[in-house]
Amino acid sequence: MERQIAHLMIAAIQQRKLSANNNLAGATWEVALSNEMSAIAARCDTKQRELKDRRENLVKECSALGACKP
Numbered sequence: 001m002e003r004q005i006a007h008l009m010i011a012a013i014q015q016r017k018l019s020a021n022n023n024l025a026g027a028t029w030e031v032a033l034s035n036e037m038s039a040i041a042a043r044c045d046t047k048q049r050e051l052k053d054r055r056e057n058l059v060k061e062c063s064a065l066g067a068c069k070p
Contacts, residue, residue: 006044010037 017033020026062068 002047003044006040009040013037013040 013033013036017030020030020033059068
């Protein structure tokens with residue numbers, strides 16, 4: 001779910017980049033939008049790694065308790 005939201009946010013920013021003027025102000029704005037997209041992607045990646053780590057820890061705990069198969 002979070003990944004889909006991130007993709008939608010990035011797509012919206014990409015659409016905003018299309019309206020940037022071909023001048024210094026436009027270039028500065030494009031850089032700011034690119035930075036915003038990078039931040040969204042980084043947050044999504046961090047969340048994905050956190051969830052993966054949490055799952056792995058829960059599987060280990062479950063296995064240690066003998067409640068599930070590894």
